[in-house]
Amino acid sequence: xxxxxxxxxxxxxxxxxxxxxxxxxxxxxxxxxxxxxxxxxxxxxxxxxxxxxxxxxxxxxxxxxxxxxxxxxxxxxxxxxxxxxxxxxxxxxxxxxxxxxxxxxxxxxxxxxxxxxxxxxxxxxxxxxxxxxxxxxxxxxxxxxxxxxxxxxxxxxxxxxxxxxxxxxxxxxxxxxxxxxxxxxxxxxxxxxxxxxxxxxxxxxxxxxxxxxxxxxxxxxxxxxx
Amino acid sequence: xxxxxxxxxxxxxxxxxxxxxxxxxxxxxxxxxxxxxxxxxxxxxxxxxxxxxxxxxxxxxxxxxxxxxxxxxxxxxxxxxxxxxxxxxxxxxxxxxxxxxxxxxxxxxxxxxxxxxxxxxxxxxxxxxxxxxxxxxxxxxxxxxxxxxxxxxxxxxxxxxxxxxxxxxxxxxxxxxxxxxxxxxxxxxxxxxxxxxxxxxxxxxxxxxxxxxxxxxxxxxxxxxx
Numbered sequence: 517x518x519x520x521x522x523x524x525x526x527x528x529x530x531x532x533x534x535x536x537x538x539x540x541x542x543x544x545x546x547x548x549x550x551x552x553x554x555x556x557x558x559x560x561x562x563x564x565x566x567x568x569x570x571x572x573x574x575x576x577x578x579x580x581x582x583x584x585x586x587x588x589x590x591x592x593x594x595x596x597x598x599x600x601x602x603x604x605x606x607x608x609x610x611x612x613x614x615x616x617x618x619x620x621x622x623x624x625x626x627x628x629x630x631x632x633x634x635x636x637x638x639x640x641x642x643x644x645x646x647x648x649x650x651x652x653x654x655x656x657x658x659x660x661x662x663x664x665x666x667x668x669x670x671x672x673x674x675x676x677x678x679x680x681x682x683x684x685x686x687x688x689x690x691x692x693x694x695x696x697x698x699x700x701x702x703x704x705x706x707x708x709x710x711x712x713x714x715x716x717x718x719x720x721x722x723x724x725x726x727x728x729x730x731x732x733x734x735x736x737x738x739x740x741x742x
Numbered sequence: 743x744x745x746x747x748x749x750x751x752x753x754x755x756x757x758x759x760x761x762x763x764x765x766x767x768x769x770x771x772x773x774x775x776x777x778x779x780x781x782x783x784x785x786x787x788x789x790x791x792x793x794x795x796x797x798x799x800x801x802x803x804x805x806x807x808x809x810x811x812x813x814x815x816x817x818x819x820x821x822x823x824x825x826x827x828x829x830x831x832x833x834x835x836x837x838x839x840x841x842x843x844x845x846x847x848x849x850x851x852x853x854x855x856x857x858x859x860x861x862x863x864x865x866x867x868x869x870x871x872x873x874x875x876x877x878x879x880x881x882x883x884x885x886x887x888x889x890x891x892x893x894x895x896x897x898x899x900x901x902x903x904x905x906x907x908x909x910x911x912x913x914x915x916x917x918x919x920x921x922x923x924x925x926x927x928x929x930x931x932x933x934x935x936x937x938x939x940x941x942x943x944x945x946x947x948x949x950x951x952x953x954x955x956x957x958x959x960x961x962x963x964x965x966x967x968x
Contacts, residue, residue, distance in 0.1 A: 556782050556783040556784060556867070557782040557869050557890055557894060557897070557898065558782060558887070558889065558890025558891045558894060559890075583897060584870055584897065584898060584900075585896075585897065585899060586896055586897060588893050588896060588897060611870065611871075611874060611900065612870075613839055613868060613870035613871045640870065641782070641869065641897070641898075642839060642868055642869070642870060643783050643867065643868070644810055644837065644838075644839035644866065644868060645837075645839045645871075648837060661784070661889060663784065663887060663889035663890075663912065663915070664783055664784025664785075665784045667814050668783060668784060670811075670812055670814060671783070671809060671810065671811065671812060671814060671867070672783065672810060672867075673811060674810075674837065686889065688918070689889070689915065689918055689919075692914070692915055692918050693915075694945065719920065
Protein backbone atom coordinates (compact mmCIF):
# COMPACT_ATOMS: atom_id res chain seq x y z
CA UNK A 517 0.00 0.00 0.00
CA UNK A 518 1.34 3.39 -0.98
CA UNK A 519 1.21 6.13 1.54
CA UNK A 520 0.46 9.65 0.43
CA UNK A 521 1.71 12.40 2.62
CA UNK A 522 -0.53 15.44 2.82
CA UNK A 523 1.32 18.48 3.96
CA UNK A 524 -0.85 20.75 6.05
CA UNK A 525 0.50 24.21 5.42
CA UNK A 526 0.18 26.88 8.02
CA UNK A 527 -1.79 28.93 5.54
CA UNK A 528 -4.07 26.01 4.78
CA UNK A 529 -6.91 27.09 2.59
CA UNK A 530 -10.11 27.67 4.42
CA UNK A 531 -13.31 25.99 3.29
CA UNK A 532 -14.50 29.01 1.34
CA UNK A 533 -11.31 29.22 -0.70
CA UNK A 534 -11.45 25.50 -1.45
CA UNK A 535 -15.03 25.71 -2.66
CA UNK A 536 -14.32 28.90 -4.63
CA UNK A 537 -11.57 27.03 -6.47
CA UNK A 538 -13.98 24.19 -7.23
CA UNK A 539 -16.46 26.73 -8.62
CA UNK A 540 -13.72 28.30 -10.69
CA UNK A 541 -12.74 24.92 -12.10
CA UNK A 542 -16.35 24.33 -13.16
CA UNK A 543 -16.53 27.76 -14.78
CA UNK A 544 -13.22 27.17 -16.55
CA UNK A 545 -14.35 23.81 -17.90
CA UNK A 546 -17.42 25.50 -19.37
CA UNK A 547 -15.26 28.39 -20.62
CA UNK A 548 -17.37 30.87 -18.71
CA UNK A 549 -15.90 34.10 -17.39
CA UNK A 550 -17.29 35.31 -14.09
CA UNK A 551 -17.68 38.86 -12.79
CA UNK A 552 -18.47 39.41 -9.11
CA UNK A 553 -20.30 42.73 -8.80
CA UNK A 554 -20.47 44.38 -5.40
CA UNK A 555 -21.55 47.66 -3.81
CA UNK A 556 -23.33 49.29 -0.90
CA UNK A 557 -27.14 49.02 -0.95
CA UNK A 558 -28.65 51.23 -3.62
CA UNK A 559 -25.43 52.17 -5.41
CA UNK A 560 -26.91 51.05 -8.73
CA UNK A 561 -25.63 47.56 -9.60
CA UNK A 562 -28.93 46.43 -11.10
CA UNK A 563 -29.50 49.69 -12.98
CA UNK A 564 -26.03 49.48 -14.50
CA UNK A 565 -26.69 45.90 -15.59
CA UNK A 566 -30.07 46.88 -17.05
CA UNK A 567 -28.24 49.41 -19.18
CA UNK A 568 -25.90 46.94 -20.88
CA UNK A 569 -26.96 43.29 -20.62
CA UNK A 570 -29.30 43.42 -23.62
CA UNK A 571 -26.49 44.48 -25.92
CA UNK A 572 -23.15 42.78 -25.21
CA UNK A 573 -22.27 42.19 -28.89
CA UNK A 574 -22.12 38.42 -29.26
CA UNK A 575 -21.49 37.68 -25.59
CA UNK A 576 -24.05 35.30 -24.09
CA UNK A 577 -24.65 36.28 -20.49
CA UNK A 578 -26.49 35.01 -17.42
CA UNK A 579 -26.94 36.59 -13.99
CA UNK A 580 -26.74 35.07 -10.54
CA UNK A 581 -28.60 37.40 -8.26
CA UNK A 582 -27.85 37.52 -4.52
CA UNK A 583 -30.26 39.10 -2.06
CA UNK A 584 -31.18 38.63 1.56
CA UNK A 585 -34.84 38.33 0.61
CA UNK A 586 -37.06 38.63 -2.44
CA UNK A 587 -36.31 38.76 -6.14
CA UNK A 588 -36.92 42.40 -7.05
CA UNK A 589 -33.65 42.79 -8.95
CA UNK A 590 -33.89 39.37 -10.61
CA UNK A 591 -37.39 40.27 -11.83
CA UNK A 592 -36.05 43.51 -13.32
CA UNK A 593 -33.22 41.75 -15.14
CA UNK A 594 -35.39 38.88 -16.35
CA UNK A 595 -37.33 41.37 -18.49
CA UNK A 596 -34.13 41.76 -20.55
CA UNK A 597 -34.53 38.11 -21.62
CA UNK A 598 -31.36 37.15 -19.80
CA UNK A 599 -31.31 33.93 -17.75
CA UNK A 600 -31.41 34.94 -14.07
CA UNK A 601 -30.97 32.67 -11.07
CA UNK A 602 -31.86 33.96 -7.60
CA UNK A 603 -30.06 33.13 -4.38
CA UNK A 604 -31.72 34.31 -1.17
CA UNK A 605 -29.37 34.31 1.79
CA UNK A 606 -32.18 34.54 4.32
CA UNK A 607 -34.30 31.37 4.31
CA UNK A 608 -31.52 28.91 3.57
CA UNK A 609 -28.51 30.55 5.13
CA UNK A 610 -29.77 32.58 8.08
CA UNK A 611 -29.77 36.16 6.81
CA UNK A 612 -26.22 36.30 5.53
CA UNK A 613 -24.95 39.70 4.40
CA UNK A 614 -22.90 38.33 1.50
CA UNK A 615 -22.63 35.48 -0.97
CA UNK A 616 -20.06 32.83 -0.19
CA UNK A 617 -18.54 30.17 -2.40
CA UNK A 618 -20.85 27.46 -1.11
CA UNK A 619 -24.00 29.43 -1.89
CA UNK A 620 -22.73 29.98 -5.43
CA UNK A 621 -21.85 26.29 -5.64
CA UNK A 622 -25.39 25.37 -4.68
CA UNK A 623 -26.63 27.44 -7.62
CA UNK A 624 -24.30 25.98 -10.26
CA UNK A 625 -26.69 23.16 -11.28
CA UNK A 626 -29.28 25.87 -12.08
CA UNK A 627 -26.91 27.87 -14.27
CA UNK A 628 -26.87 27.38 -18.07
CA UNK A 629 -23.06 27.24 -18.11
CA UNK A 630 -22.85 25.47 -21.47
CA UNK A 631 -24.87 28.18 -23.18
CA UNK A 632 -23.14 31.29 -21.88
CA UNK A 633 -19.80 33.09 -22.10
CA UNK A 634 -20.23 35.38 -19.12
CA UNK A 635 -21.78 35.03 -15.68
CA UNK A 636 -22.43 38.18 -13.71
CA UNK A 637 -22.88 37.58 -9.99
CA UNK A 638 -24.72 40.46 -8.35
CA UNK A 639 -23.72 40.22 -4.71
CA UNK A 640 -25.68 41.35 -1.63
CA UNK A 641 -25.46 45.11 -1.09
CA UNK A 642 -22.73 45.51 1.52
CA UNK A 643 -19.23 47.00 1.52
CA UNK A 644 -17.71 44.69 4.14
CA UNK A 645 -18.19 40.91 4.00
CA UNK A 646 -18.70 40.34 0.26
CA UNK A 647 -15.08 41.45 -0.21
CA UNK A 648 -13.91 38.73 2.18
CA UNK A 649 -15.49 35.82 0.28
CA UNK A 650 -14.19 34.79 -3.14
CA UNK A 651 -16.85 32.81 -4.97
CA UNK A 652 -14.87 31.63 -8.01
CA UNK A 653 -14.92 34.87 -9.99
CA UNK A 654 -12.33 36.01 -12.56
CA UNK A 655 -12.74 39.69 -11.83
CA UNK A 656 -14.42 41.95 -9.31
CA UNK A 657 -16.32 45.11 -10.06
CA UNK A 658 -17.56 47.46 -7.40
CA UNK A 659 -20.03 50.26 -7.79
CA UNK A 660 -19.57 53.37 -5.67
CA UNK A 661 -22.29 55.99 -5.78
CA UNK A 662 -21.12 59.59 -5.53
CA UNK A 663 -24.03 60.13 -3.11
CA UNK A 664 -22.14 58.00 -0.56
CA UNK A 665 -19.31 60.47 -0.02
CA UNK A 666 -15.64 60.56 -0.93
CA UNK A 667 -14.38 58.88 2.26
CA UNK A 668 -15.67 55.39 1.45
CA UNK A 669 -12.39 53.92 0.06
CA UNK A 670 -10.76 54.76 3.40
CA UNK A 671 -13.60 53.32 5.48
CA UNK A 672 -14.04 50.11 3.46
CA UNK A 673 -10.54 49.59 2.05
CA UNK A 674 -10.74 45.82 1.46
CA UNK A 675 -13.70 46.23 -0.89
CA UNK A 676 -11.95 48.90 -2.96
CA UNK A 677 -8.61 47.10 -2.82
CA UNK A 678 -9.80 43.75 -4.17
CA UNK A 679 -11.65 45.11 -7.21
CA UNK A 680 -10.29 45.31 -10.73
CA UNK A 681 -12.82 48.00 -11.67
CA UNK A 682 -14.52 50.78 -9.70
CA UNK A 683 -17.67 52.10 -11.36
CA UNK A 684 -18.26 55.61 -10.02
CA UNK A 685 -22.01 55.85 -10.48
CA UNK A 686 -24.67 58.61 -10.30
CA UNK A 687 -22.31 61.26 -11.63
CA UNK A 688 -25.39 63.12 -12.89
CA UNK A 689 -25.87 64.09 -9.22
CA UNK A 690 -22.44 65.76 -8.90
CA UNK A 691 -23.77 69.34 -9.32
CA UNK A 692 -26.15 68.73 -6.40
CA UNK A 693 -23.70 67.17 -3.93
CA UNK A 694 -20.83 68.29 -1.73
CA UNK A 695 -18.75 65.51 -3.25
CA UNK A 696 -15.07 66.06 -4.07
CA UNK A 697 -14.53 63.75 -7.05
CA UNK A 698 -10.77 64.35 -7.14
CA UNK A 699 -10.50 63.49 -3.46
CA UNK A 700 -12.55 60.32 -4.01
CA UNK A 701 -10.35 59.19 -6.92
CA UNK A 702 -7.26 60.00 -4.85
CA UNK A 703 -8.66 57.81 -2.04
CA UNK A 704 -9.34 54.96 -4.49
CA UNK A 705 -5.77 55.25 -5.82
CA UNK A 706 -4.46 55.24 -2.26
CA UNK A 707 -6.01 51.87 -1.37
CA UNK A 708 -5.85 50.32 -4.86
CA UNK A 709 -3.11 51.89 -6.99
CA UNK A 710 -3.80 51.52 -10.70
CA UNK A 711 -7.39 50.31 -10.29
CA UNK A 712 -9.51 50.95 -13.36
CA UNK A 713 -12.24 53.55 -12.88
CA UNK A 714 -15.19 54.42 -15.07
CA UNK A 715 -17.36 57.45 -14.32
CA UNK A 716 -20.89 56.52 -15.16
CA UNK A 717 -24.54 57.43 -14.73
CA UNK A 718 -27.13 54.73 -15.16
CA UNK A 719 -29.70 57.53 -15.26
CA UNK A 720 -28.20 59.82 -17.92
CA UNK A 721 -26.32 57.13 -19.81
CA UNK A 722 -22.97 58.88 -19.46
CA UNK A 723 -20.12 56.36 -19.37
CA UNK A 724 -22.45 53.44 -20.06
CA UNK A 725 -20.80 52.62 -23.40
CA UNK A 726 -17.40 52.41 -21.70
CA UNK A 727 -18.85 50.09 -19.03
CA UNK A 728 -20.46 47.95 -21.76
CA UNK A 729 -17.16 47.63 -23.60
CA UNK A 730 -15.37 46.75 -20.36
CA UNK A 731 -17.85 43.95 -19.72
CA UNK A 732 -17.47 42.62 -23.28
CA UNK A 733 -13.69 42.54 -22.79
CA UNK A 734 -14.10 40.81 -19.43
CA UNK A 735 -16.04 38.05 -21.21
CA UNK A 736 -13.17 37.34 -23.60
CA UNK A 737 -10.92 34.49 -22.43
CA UNK A 738 -7.76 36.45 -23.24
CA UNK A 739 -8.80 39.35 -21.06
CA UNK A 740 -9.14 37.33 -17.91
CA UNK A 741 -6.32 37.41 -15.39
CA UNK A 742 -4.34 34.21 -14.87
CA UNK B 743 -25.97 21.69 50.17
CA UNK B 744 -28.78 23.36 48.31
CA UNK B 745 -29.25 22.46 44.73
CA UNK B 746 -30.33 25.14 42.30
CA UNK B 747 -32.12 23.99 39.22
CA UNK B 748 -31.37 25.97 36.09
CA UNK B 749 -34.02 25.57 33.49
CA UNK B 750 -32.61 25.64 29.99
CA UNK B 751 -35.39 27.02 27.86
CA UNK B 752 -35.68 26.04 24.25
CA UNK B 753 -35.31 29.65 23.33
CA UNK B 754 -32.28 30.03 25.52
CA UNK B 755 -30.72 33.41 25.09
CA UNK B 756 -27.70 33.43 22.90
CA UNK B 757 -24.49 35.00 24.07
CA UNK B 758 -25.14 38.28 22.29
CA UNK B 759 -28.51 38.75 23.94
CA UNK B 760 -27.08 37.95 27.36
CA UNK B 761 -24.30 40.51 26.94
CA UNK B 762 -26.70 43.10 25.49
CA UNK B 763 -28.79 42.77 28.65
CA UNK B 764 -25.69 43.24 30.79
CA UNK B 765 -24.88 46.40 28.83
CA UNK B 766 -28.42 47.61 29.23
CA UNK B 767 -28.25 47.04 32.98
CA UNK B 768 -25.08 49.14 33.15
CA UNK B 769 -26.70 51.91 31.11
CA UNK B 770 -29.83 51.79 33.30
CA UNK B 771 -27.77 52.02 36.50
CA UNK B 772 -26.10 55.15 35.13
CA UNK B 773 -29.48 56.45 33.88
CA UNK B 774 -28.16 56.72 30.36
CA UNK B 775 -30.47 56.29 27.37
CA UNK B 776 -28.93 54.63 24.35
CA UNK B 777 -29.72 55.11 20.67
CA UNK B 778 -28.36 52.60 18.14
CA UNK B 779 -28.02 54.41 14.80
CA UNK B 780 -27.72 52.34 11.65
CA UNK B 781 -27.72 52.76 7.87
CA UNK B 782 -26.10 51.73 4.62
CA UNK B 783 -22.64 53.21 3.95
CA UNK B 784 -22.85 56.91 3.14
CA UNK B 785 -26.50 57.44 4.05
CA UNK B 786 -25.55 60.32 6.32
CA UNK B 787 -25.47 59.15 9.95
CA UNK B 788 -22.45 61.27 10.85
CA UNK B 789 -23.72 64.34 9.00
CA UNK B 790 -27.07 64.12 10.78
CA UNK B 791 -25.30 63.86 14.13
CA UNK B 792 -23.05 66.82 13.26
CA UNK B 793 -26.22 68.83 12.71
CA UNK B 794 -27.68 68.30 16.20
CA UNK B 795 -25.20 67.08 18.81
CA UNK B 796 -23.91 70.56 19.68
CA UNK B 797 -27.38 71.71 20.65
CA UNK B 798 -29.46 69.13 22.50
CA UNK B 799 -30.88 71.55 25.08
CA UNK B 800 -29.57 70.30 28.42
CA UNK B 801 -28.94 66.75 27.29
CA UNK B 802 -25.38 65.60 27.88
CA UNK B 803 -24.37 63.26 25.08
CA UNK B 804 -21.49 60.99 24.10
CA UNK B 805 -20.92 58.98 20.94
CA UNK B 806 -19.65 55.45 20.47
CA UNK B 807 -18.40 55.22 16.92
CA UNK B 808 -18.22 51.90 15.09
CA UNK B 809 -16.15 51.48 11.94
CA UNK B 810 -14.27 48.67 10.25
CA UNK B 811 -11.15 50.83 10.11
CA UNK B 812 -10.05 54.34 10.89
CA UNK B 813 -11.64 57.15 12.87
CA UNK B 814 -12.80 59.59 10.18
CA UNK B 815 -16.30 59.98 11.63
CA UNK B 816 -15.10 60.10 15.23
CA UNK B 817 -12.68 62.87 14.28
CA UNK B 818 -15.52 64.83 12.69
CA UNK B 819 -17.75 64.48 15.77
CA UNK B 820 -14.96 65.25 18.24
CA UNK B 821 -14.78 68.77 16.81
CA UNK B 822 -18.25 69.32 18.32
CA UNK B 823 -16.66 68.93 21.77
CA UNK B 824 -18.64 65.76 22.40
CA UNK B 825 -16.89 62.78 24.01
CA UNK B 826 -16.32 60.20 21.27
CA UNK B 827 -15.07 56.63 21.71
CA UNK B 828 -13.97 54.67 18.64
CA UNK B 829 -14.46 50.94 18.11
CA UNK B 830 -12.70 49.44 15.09
CA UNK B 831 -14.06 46.04 14.13
CA UNK B 832 -11.06 45.19 11.98
CA UNK B 833 -7.91 44.80 14.09
CA UNK B 834 -9.54 43.34 17.18
CA UNK B 835 -12.49 41.47 15.75
CA UNK B 836 -11.49 40.34 12.26
CA UNK B 837 -13.24 42.78 9.96
CA UNK B 838 -16.76 42.47 11.34
CA UNK B 839 -19.52 44.24 9.42
CA UNK B 840 -21.46 45.24 12.53
CA UNK B 841 -21.14 46.05 16.20
CA UNK B 842 -22.15 43.31 18.60
CA UNK B 843 -22.94 43.47 22.30
CA UNK B 844 -19.51 42.27 23.32
CA UNK B 845 -17.70 44.97 21.33
CA UNK B 846 -19.89 47.59 23.00
CA UNK B 847 -19.24 45.95 26.37
CA UNK B 848 -15.50 46.24 25.78
CA UNK B 849 -15.96 49.98 25.29
CA UNK B 850 -18.04 50.63 28.40
CA UNK B 851 -15.04 51.32 30.67
CA UNK B 852 -14.04 54.10 28.24
CA UNK B 853 -17.46 55.74 28.28
CA UNK B 854 -18.23 58.66 30.64
CA UNK B 855 -21.53 57.09 31.70
CA UNK B 856 -21.80 59.07 34.93
CA UNK B 857 -21.52 62.36 33.07
CA UNK B 858 -24.01 61.83 30.25
CA UNK B 859 -27.74 61.37 29.69
CA UNK B 860 -27.59 59.99 26.17
CA UNK B 861 -25.24 57.65 24.33
CA UNK B 862 -25.48 57.52 20.55
CA UNK B 863 -23.94 54.42 19.04
CA UNK B 864 -23.10 54.95 15.37
CA UNK B 865 -23.01 51.44 13.95
CA UNK B 866 -20.99 50.15 10.97
CA UNK B 867 -22.57 51.11 7.64
CA UNK B 868 -24.52 48.00 6.64
CA UNK B 869 -28.21 47.17 6.25
CA UNK B 870 -27.99 43.49 7.18
CA UNK B 871 -26.06 42.31 10.23
CA UNK B 872 -26.28 45.37 12.52
CA UNK B 873 -30.04 44.73 12.70
CA UNK B 874 -29.39 41.20 14.01
CA UNK B 875 -27.29 42.26 16.99
CA UNK B 876 -28.82 44.14 19.91
CA UNK B 877 -26.11 45.95 21.83
CA UNK B 878 -28.11 47.19 24.84
CA UNK B 879 -29.88 50.10 23.17
CA UNK B 880 -33.22 51.63 24.17
CA UNK B 881 -34.20 52.64 20.67
CA UNK B 882 -33.02 52.15 17.12
CA UNK B 883 -32.79 54.79 14.43
CA UNK B 884 -31.99 54.02 10.84
CA UNK B 885 -31.06 56.47 8.13
CA UNK B 886 -32.23 55.74 4.59
CA UNK B 887 -30.92 57.98 1.84
CA UNK B 888 -33.35 58.72 -0.98
CA UNK B 889 -30.44 58.12 -3.37
CA UNK B 890 -30.61 54.42 -2.46
CA UNK B 891 -33.98 53.77 -4.10
CA UNK B 892 -37.47 53.08 -2.83
CA UNK B 893 -37.13 49.29 -2.77
CA UNK B 894 -34.77 49.09 0.21
CA UNK B 895 -37.39 48.33 2.92
CA UNK B 896 -38.39 45.25 0.92
CA UNK B 897 -34.80 44.11 0.34
CA UNK B 898 -33.59 44.70 3.91
CA UNK B 899 -36.80 44.22 5.91
CA UNK B 900 -35.23 43.30 9.27
CA UNK B 901 -33.37 46.61 9.42
CA UNK B 902 -36.48 48.65 8.71
CA UNK B 903 -38.66 46.46 10.93
CA UNK B 904 -36.59 46.74 14.09
CA UNK B 905 -36.24 50.53 14.10
CA UNK B 906 -38.37 52.97 16.05
CA UNK B 907 -37.45 55.83 13.71
CA UNK B 908 -36.59 55.99 10.01
CA UNK B 909 -34.75 59.16 9.02
CA UNK B 910 -35.33 59.68 5.30
CA UNK B 911 -32.23 61.68 4.43
CA UNK B 912 -30.97 63.69 1.43
CA UNK B 913 -34.45 64.87 0.49
CA UNK B 914 -32.80 67.90 -1.12
CA UNK B 915 -31.88 65.46 -3.93
CA UNK B 916 -35.49 64.46 -4.65
CA UNK B 917 -35.89 66.77 -7.68
CA UNK B 918 -32.85 65.09 -9.26
CA UNK B 919 -33.77 61.44 -8.67
CA UNK B 920 -36.24 58.92 -10.03
CA UNK B 921 -37.30 58.21 -6.46
CA UNK B 922 -40.94 57.61 -5.61
CA UNK B 923 -41.22 58.94 -2.05
CA UNK B 924 -44.80 57.72 -1.60
CA UNK B 925 -43.80 54.24 -2.71
CA UNK B 926 -40.83 54.28 -0.31
CA UNK B 927 -43.02 55.34 2.64
CA UNK B 928 -45.56 52.69 1.65
CA UNK B 929 -42.77 50.08 1.68
CA UNK B 930 -41.61 51.26 5.12
CA UNK B 931 -45.18 51.01 6.42
CA UNK B 932 -45.48 47.54 4.92
CA UNK B 933 -42.54 46.10 6.87
CA UNK B 934 -42.88 48.30 9.98
CA UNK B 935 -46.44 49.57 10.44
CA UNK B 936 -46.59 52.76 12.47
CA UNK B 937 -42.84 53.40 12.40
CA UNK B 938 -41.96 57.04 12.94
CA UNK B 939 -40.50 58.78 9.90
CA UNK B 940 -38.77 62.14 9.60
CA UNK B 941 -37.92 63.59 6.20
CA UNK B 942 -34.61 65.35 6.53
CA UNK B 943 -31.67 66.83 4.71
CA UNK B 944 -28.39 67.17 6.54
CA UNK B 945 -27.29 69.41 3.65
CA UNK B 946 -30.18 71.89 3.50
CA UNK B 947 -31.21 71.62 7.13
CA UNK B 948 -34.79 70.65 6.32
CA UNK B 949 -36.23 68.42 9.03
CA UNK B 950 -33.16 68.80 11.23
CA UNK B 951 -35.09 70.55 14.00
CA UNK B 952 -37.60 67.69 14.13
CA UNK B 953 -34.74 65.19 14.32
CA UNK B 954 -33.10 67.22 17.09
CA UNK B 955 -36.32 67.27 19.10
CA UNK B 956 -36.79 63.53 18.61
CA UNK B 957 -33.29 62.91 19.99
CA UNK B 958 -33.94 65.16 22.99
CA UNK B 959 -37.13 63.19 23.72
CA UNK B 960 -35.25 59.89 23.33
CA UNK B 961 -32.87 61.06 26.04
CA UNK B 962 -35.69 61.57 28.54
CA UNK B 963 -36.24 58.58 30.84
CA UNK B 964 -40.02 58.78 30.44
CA UNK B 965 -39.79 58.58 26.67
CA UNK B 966 -37.90 55.33 26.57
CA UNK B 967 -39.79 52.14 25.92
CA UNK B 968 -40.04 49.64 28.78
